[in-house]
Amino acid sequence: MTEDSTKSSETSQHAQRPDKPYLSTPELDALALSQTELLSELWILRDRVTVLEHLLTEAGVLKPDAVDNFELPTDLAERLDRERDQLVARIVGAGHRKKLDLDTLKEQP
Amino acid sequence: MNVDQRARAGLQFLGSLQVFSSTELQQQAEEDFAESDEAPGLTQEFQTDADRDAWLERLAQAREVVERSPAFRFNRLYQRYVAEENWVRAITGVERRREMFAKVAPTPPPKGDPRLHLNPDLEMPEYYQGVEWHLQPGGLDGYDLSAAMAFSGFIPYVFARGGFAAVAVGDNLLQQRRDVIQQFRSDSLKRIYDPGCGGSGTLGLCRERFPEAELIGGDLSAQVLINGLKFSDKTGIPVELWQEDARHTAQADGSVDGVISYALHHELPPEVSFDVLKEMFRILEPGGEMVISDPPPFRAVGPFQAVMLDWETENRSEPYFTEAGIFNLAQAMSEIGFVDVEEYPLQETCYPWVTRGRKP
Ligand SMILES: C[S@@+](CC[C@H](N)C(=O)[O-])C[C@H]1O[C@@H](n2cnc3c(N)ncnc32)[C@H](O)[C@@H]1O
Numbered sequence: 001m002t003e004d005s006t007k008s009s010e011t012s013q014h015a016q017r018p019d020k021p022y023l024s025t026p027e028l029d030a031l032a033l034s035q036t037e038l039l040s041e042l043w044i045l046r047d048r049v050t051v052l053e054h055l056l057t058e059a060g061v062l063k064p065d066a067v068d069n070f071e072l073p074t075d076l077a078e079r080l081d082r083e084r085d086q087l088v089a090r091i092v093g094a095g096h097r098k099k100l101d102l103d104t105l106k107e108q109p
Numbered sequence: 110m111n112v113d114q115r116a117r118a119g120l121q122f123l124g125s126l127q128v129f130s131s132t133e134l135q136q137q138a139e140e141d142f143a144e145s146d147e148a149p150g151l152t153q154e155f156q157t158d159a160d161r162d163a164w165l166e167r168l169a170q171a172r173e174v175v176e177r178s179p180a181f182r183f184n185r186l187y188q189r190y191v192a193e194e195n196w197v198r199a200i201t202g203v204e205r206r207r208e209m210f211a212k213v214a215p216t217p218p219p220k221g222d223p224r225l226h227l228n229p230d231l232e233m234p235e236y237y238q239g240v241e242w243h244l245q246p247g248g249l250d251g252y253d254l255s256a257a258m259a260f261s262g263f264i265p266y267v268f269a270r271g272g273f274a275a276v277a278v279g280d281n282l283l284q285q286r287r288d289v290i291q292q293f294r295s296d297s298l299k300r301i302y303d304p305g306c307g308g309s310g311t312l313g314l315c316r317e318r319f320p321e322a323e324l325i326g327g328d329l330s331a332q333v334l335i336n337g338l339k340f341s342d343k344t345g346i347p348v349e350l351w352q353e354d355a356r357h358t359a360q361a362d363g364s365v366d367g368v369i370s371y372a373l374h375h376e377l378p379p380e381v382s383f384d385v386l387k388e389m390f391r392i393l394e395p396g397g398e399m400v401i402s403d404p405p406p407f408r409a410v411g412p413f414q415a416v417m418l419d420w421e422t423e424n425r426s427e428p429y430f431t432e433a434g435i436f437n438l439a440q441a442m443s444e445i446g447f448v449d450v451e452e453y454p455l456q457e458t459c460y461p462w463v464t465r466g467r468k469p
Contacts, residue, residue, distance in 0.1 A: 015241040015244040015245075015246070015426045017189070018423050018424060022182055022183075022185050022186035022189060023182050023183070023186060024182075029186065032183070032186055033186070033190060036126070036187070036190055039122070040119055040122045040123070040126075040194070043118060043119075043121075043122040044114075044115055044118040044119050044122070047114065047117075047118035047121070048114055048115075048118065051114060
């Protein structure tokens, strides 16, 4: 046998993604991959918050269920409401935006 | 020495995603396949060996059926995602602590150290040159902190959980190597050679069963051998490593009584595989044994598993996986002159798949 007989033209020398999508279309692949990437970022954040809570508790700064039992003061509750609404509007609304003009943008937080 | 929280948690996420995709999704995909009209016929067909063209045809037919399953398509998307992100998370994590990891990075020993024979003039074979194996950016020799990337990065957090290529979720990678080493018939090997020894982990484990044996390894990659020597320093297990092609080793005729080959042959074109076997036959003394572990050939598995193995070729930068799945190692060993040749799986999953024989 000679080495050339299987010198394969398909050899992925630079680790390209195959042309054929994994799901039904390349667009769907891209969406699924970015959603997976978001999930990984979400996990990294959750992991970090858990570690932080643990360290703060160990250091005596937090009581074990201080975060769960925390009663939000009005100003903080309002701030969280506002930021959550904005997050939802930006992310859920991303595909539904009808207007892109200066006035609307100026009104946006 | 650890990577930071971001890298650790990111890698752990990949481990979990791989486990989910290789259990729940894979099981669903397998059930989808089993329910197809074509499954019984294909399953029967896969039980007999065939020539290369027939295998390629069979694989194409089976792939068409297996890929109808949405669970399978997502399973493969996640496999690919994890295969790429392994490098992204591990390399960026090591880079954020470059200074710390660089201090302990393996470096080549002084020239003339009898434990490591580097050969800067070694010509890399055409089949090997430039391949970014397993999608590793820059290939095996491309990244100076590859030991940290592997041992503080993807090995503990992703690989150790299994669920990729032929490795099932929950497989114990170390124990599998030990089990393969148990396949030598002799209890008293004196000199063992490992072609494509990588970081010399398998040689290190040979020490447990053969405490007296001299351990010699060869690999094309200088970087993995340098890492391998560092590993030997750390474990205190002496090895002698050669940068060489397993088809043309520095070992004399009949100079070893054992050859262990682990996860090498699926990275070789069939004719190279054949020549490696011939070379191992040459360096073995009469009565010496060779034990090989690699992913199973297509004829040993059903159509579903064969489609998954074949997928590695195009999707995990494993250019010879398909050819290796068709190649018959046991038959090649017999042709070369090995006797008592046997092949069998060590687990129900057909992995590790062992092929072994003896020089008469
Ligand atoms: C998947 S790794 C396995 C390493 C090791 N045996 C283990 O089990 O960890 C395959 C190794 O084979 C080496 N290799 C490929 N072709 C080779 C050849 N012709 N001669 C020597 N080594 C080779 C690669 O550089 C790589 O380190």
